[in-house]
Amino acid sequence: MAQILFVSRAISVLVKNLGTLILLLLLLPFNLVMVLLSLVRNFFNTPWQKKNVSPTDKKRILITGAKMTKALQLARSFHQDGHEVYLVETHKYWLSGHRFSRAVTGFFTVPAPEKDREGYCQGLLEIVKQNNIDVFVPVSSPVASYYDSLAKKVLEPFCESIHLDPEETEILDDKHAFCTKARELGLSAPKVFRITDPQQILDFDFERDGSKYIVKSIPYDSVLRLDLTRLPFPEMEEYVRSLPISEAKPWVMQEFVRGQEYCFHATARNGKIRLHCCSKSSPFQVNYEQVDNPAIYQWVETFVSKMNLTGQICFDMIQTSDGTVYPIECNPRLHSAITMFHDHPGVAKAYLTDGELNEKPITPLPDSKPTYWTYHELWRLLSIRSVTELKAWWHKITQGTDAILDPQDPLPFLMLHNWQIPLLLLDNLRRLKGWVKIDFNIGKLVEIGGD
Numbered sequence: 001m002a003q004i005l006f007v008s009r010a011i012s013v014l015v016k017n018l019g020t021l022i023l024l025l026l027l028l029p030f031n032l033v034m035v036l037l038s039l040v041r042n043f044f045n046t047p048w049q050k051k052n053v054s055p056t057d058k059k060r061i062l063i064t065g066a067k068m069t070k071a072l073q074l075a076r077s078f079h080q081d082g083h084e085v086y087l088v089e090t091h092k093y094w095l096s097g098h099r100f101s102r103a104v105t106g107f108f109t110v111p112a113p114e115k116d117r118e119g120y121c122q123g124l125l126e127i128v129k130q131n132n133i134d135v136f137v138p139v140s141s142p143v144a145s146y147y148d149s150l151a152k153k154v155l156e157p158f159c160e161s162i163h164l165d166p167e168e169t170e171i172l173d174d175k176h177a178f179c180t181k182a183r184e185l186g187l188s189a190p191k192v193f194r195i196t197d198p199q200q201i202l203d204f205d206f207e208r209d210g211s212k213y214i215v216k217s218i219p220y221d222s223v224l225r226l227d228l229t230r231l232p233f234p235e236m237e238e239y240v241r242s243l244p245i246s247e248a249k250p251w252v253m254q255e256f257v258r259g260q261e262y263c264f265h266a267t268a269r270n271g272k273i274r275l276h277c278c279s280k281s282s283p284f285q286v287n288y289e290q291v292d293n294p295a296i297y298q299w300v301e302t303f304v305s306k307m308n309l310t311g312q313i314c315f316d317m318i319q320t321s322d323g324t325v326y327p328i329e330c331n332p333r334l335h336s337a338i339t340m341f342h343d344h345p346g347v348a349k350a351y352l353t354d355g356e357l358n359e360k361p362i363t364p365l366p367d368s369k370p371t372y373w374t375y376h377e378l379w380r381l382l383s384i385r386s387v388t389e390l391k392a393w394w395h396k397i398t399q400g401t402d403a404i405l406d407p408q409d410p411l412p413f414l415m416l417h418n419w420q421i422p423l424l425l426l427d428n429l430r431r432l433k434g435w436v437k438i439d440f441n442i443g444k445l446v447e448i449g450g451d
Helices: 002-044 069-080 117-130 145-155 166-172 175-184 198-202 237-242 294-307 336-341 347-352 374-382 387-399 411-430
Strands: 060-063 084-090 104-110 135-137 192-195 213-217 251-255 260-269 272-280 311-319 325-331 437-439 444-446
Touching: 002 411, 060 069, 060 117, 069 084, 069 336, 069 347, 084 117, 104 117, 117 145, 135 145, 135 347, 145 166, 166 175, 175 192, 175 251, 175 325, 192 198, 198 237, 260 294, 260 336, 272 294, 272 336, 272 347, 294 311, 294 325, 374 387, 411 444
Parallel strands: 060 084, 060 135, 084 104
Antiparallel strands: 192 251, 213 251, 260 272, 260 311, 311 325, 437 444
8 A cells, every 4th residue: 555655656646746847847948039139129228227436445245045036136235235145055056047147247156054064154254255245134034043143253254244132133033932922112013922832722711712823933944834724713722733733843823913914024234124125925925015014114113123133024914903013023034025126126125234323224116016936827827717817917917017027137937937937847857756846936846854
């Protein structure tokens, strides 16, 4: 029986990987035509505008997370302001398609921090020294946020880092500690309980408490994070005991708050927000359109100021019908919503300077197009079941813009979809390993227990 199950699983993995590779191959001619037309147009038209800066103002910027769209967006923003950009990824993602961007001067790989902390920090240090890096801007994966804080300490004698200290990262990356800290600062926050044993949930007096709850892993889990099952419910013991809760992998039981969910990103320097954006949210967020929400901004501004933060911080927030704002979690790293700044000329300045005393933080331009990822939208097109849904999809496509495709810098779009992802699929095919979904935004295959 075990042998039959193994063969069945292997066939399933084989079909899934090969089928996806064939689909990507079928789209290759369209991508090639689009890229070639862009290159020809660039040859005859005005080249990509790049600000001329004096040698003293020009910075050498080191950005990690090269496989992700948000790293590409920052690279383009710094490059267009006249700075020199270097990208870094872990060895697994040496195939990053973004390394082919016109905005990138150099590309390097380092060990995965969760596997080799010392090698990761020392690898970054060598890159900083050899390339005279002025500013380190980590675009962290969920597992790398804390290691980038450690790297910040190692790099401090040699360059500036736009990132949080290790102690700050530990608080913000812990859903229980974050909500507790918010309440300590006098801010609204949902009730939270730290869970290290499923029995704690089963023993909880839900009837007396009167609230609904959801449970989430404190360490990042790319698959289980999408599970929003509400507690309590009849016969929930089997569900609770199936969760991988332990002392080594604690969870949080958080009060369920009903309302509109938003994602909010802020880049801060010395407790002052320099850049921010806000968008309505969804469990698998791959669409961003700026929404001005003063209540959320005031909450985040107070939190950032009281903690005197310097770094990139994103918040998942819920606003109830009465206007009250509640934080759901905080991620001490750059948010993909930064793609809404794709046409804003002030991003580099916001990152690199403290600004004048009364200078307001920048937000996406009023007429800036919302961002999406074409390949995600093509997949959604297959699931449309009504004319109304089709019209909404078409409106989104025609009114927005692809977050990766830039006519002035087209190669990353081609190389992500027809190099980076296919090579990852081929590697999984070689190892007969499955995956849950492809995230073109993050540039990886989402796998159970993956990075």
